[in-house]
Amino acid sequence: MGRWEPGARGRLAQVALELYAERGYEQTTVGDIAERAGVTERTFFRHFPDKREVLFDGSGTLQSMLVAAIAQAPADRAPLEVVGEAFAPIGRLLGETRDHAVRRAAVVAANPSLMERELLKMATLATAAATALRERGTPAVTATVAAEAGVTAFRIGFEAWIAGPEEGDLAADIAAALDELRALASGT
């Protein structure tokens, strides 16, 4: 490759998570991250638009998987069911690296600024899911509500999975949240 160690991007992401966990997000300077990664501060900003985004590198992949799963779902499935099942592949992917997910979640939860970014990602996910639902014939309003409900179930399920035992099943936790929602809605 070049005259520098390759993989600067990955190193930056890993180092950032380490430092955010060690000293806290606000106590960590972009210069600190760059230094430990062996690059310049300027290089950090060439790979990531800001200091937060370095923790959200996988969100694009997540969204692609969700949209693809919704698009490929059988045509006779109800919207809420489609969205719920669309999180299954994501659950499998995240399940493979639970350690990392737990550490990352702790860092994010510890800082409002990072929470904001995470919420924005979730909202973007919901919008994408709604679009995917509409493209398979779901009416606009129904698609929006179903997508929001699905993403909310994902969030709640994810939190439970992170807080639970190591052998926990993310997909099951998401399904449980959705079931709770169904019970709630019919119980009114």
Add this chain to the structure above:
Amino acid sequence: MGRWEPGARGRLAQVALELYAERGYEQTTVGDIAERAGVTERTFFRHFPDKREVLFDGSGTLQSMLVAAIAQAPADRAPLEVVGEAFAPIGRLLGETRDHAVRRAAVVAANPSLMERELLKMATLATAAATALRERGTPAVTATVAAEAGVTAFRIGFEAWIAGPEEGDLAADIAAALDELRALASGT
């Protein structure tokens, strides 16, 4: 009062909304806001923790109203119903100043950075609602899901109200979103 014009805080909030609408959020400097409001940049940061928060001054009141409404709801109401109805007073309050709400919503929607903050406020609202539900006896998981569902319905209903005609009814739009959710959940 003092040797300065009183009401600096209110002036700053008003001027900020004006400037964000005129030039856009990023094109507006805190110095610009302070100058037009007749104070110093430092004074801005004495009243608001950051450049975004100046648009969210009422969120505390909103949360108090929501929590109070949930606490005062009849004991025999189902959780989802309680949350849904708890938004009624908020709907009336916002309904009185629809113009302001529309302008503000346009500014927020135009900038991801402001969207993030808005989403954080909504999440905080949901957490508060869940706590209020728990304090009236709703089981923890049910409270969380009901609160999230209610806030989501508020968000979707609010968007519809903003996008709709001037005579629109916010409370009705929120109720419609909740109904859609109920239909969705039972239809699966």
Add this chain to the structure above:
DNA sequence: CTTGGTGATGTCAGTTGCTGTCATCACTCA
């Protein structure tokens, strides 16, 4: 009437996130 306290503001210096611009250099390919 004076004196001391208080609260809101001004002033100023400094850190940090982030951007634009240009130079550098290993690698590639014609």
Add this chain to the structure above:
DNA sequence: TGAGTGATGACAGCAACTGACATCACCAAG
């Protein structure tokens, strides 16, 4: 062998925010 190319370094600069200290109208106790 020489002209790109892509990733990086170096540097200057703006704007968001913070801490420390000074100022001054007002108020209350003496």
